[in-house]
Amino acid sequence: MDPGSALTVNVHELLEHPGSRKHFSFDAPVEGLSNELVRVPTDPPLHFELMLEAIDEGGILVRGSISGEYVVSCRRCLDEVRRPFRVEVAEVYRQPGSGVWEEGFVVDQERLDLRPAVRDNVVLDMPLYPVCRDDCAGLCSRCGTNLNRGDCACPAEAPDERWSELKGLLGQ
Ligand SMILES: [Zn+2]
Numbered sequence: 001m002d003p004g005s006a007l008t009v010n011v012h013e014l015l016e017h018p019g020s021r022k023h024f025s026f027d028a029p030v031e032g033l034s035n036e037l038v039r040v041p042t043d044p045p046l047h048f049e050l051m052l053e054a055i056d057e058g059g060i061l062v063r064g065s066i067s068g069e070y071v072v073s074c075r076r077c078l079d080e081v082r083r084p085f086r087v088e089v090a091e092v093y094r095q096p097g098s099g100v101w102e103e104g105f106v107v108d109q110e111r112l113d114l115r116p117a118v119r120d121n122v123v124l125d126m127p128l129y130p131v132c133r134d135d136c137a138g139l140c141s142r143c144g145t146n147l148n149r150g151d152c153a154c155p156a157e158a159p160d161e162r163w164s165e166l167k168g169l170l171g172q
């Protein structure tokens with residue numbers, strides 16, 4: 001854990017007072033959030049609105065929202081566009097050795113690291129098939145021209161010979 005990071009939260013006071021809550025509101029960049037077509041840049045940073053609550057047996061419930069921007073590569077035309085996003089978070093951090101807890105979601109020396117909660121929630125929420133816009137025309141399959149920016153010089157698609165043969169066989 002990096003105690004100097006805003007993502008490492010000191011929960012000493014919460015642990016001293018079971019049932020107490022504390023609100024956290026801050027901005028912080030998070031590196032390494034991406035899938036094949038989507039990534040979260042470090043600029044602008046992510047915005048966190050979180051409520052931390054000391055629950056039973058030294059656990060800390062982290063609830064709230066994380067918002068920011070994705071940089072999305074359109075799967076049709078490959079152009080990059082930015083999209084705002086916001087995900088809701090609800091995770092429980094527990095003391096080591098307290099039974100069932102998820103890897104990374106640990107209260108370690110009265111600190112917890114928000115990065116696993118960010119990673120799990122933000123990456124899981126990323127769109128799998130992002131497009132720059134619903135009617136994106138994509139790229140010409142022959143010359144690669146981005147058809148959103150105008151037509152290319154390729155001739156119109158020639159009918160596929162095999163299809164006409166098959167249609168002939170079917171008597172169409
Ligand atoms: Zn596109």
Ligand SMILES: [Zn+2]
Pocket residue numbers: 140141142143144145152153154
């Ligand atoms: Zn073309």
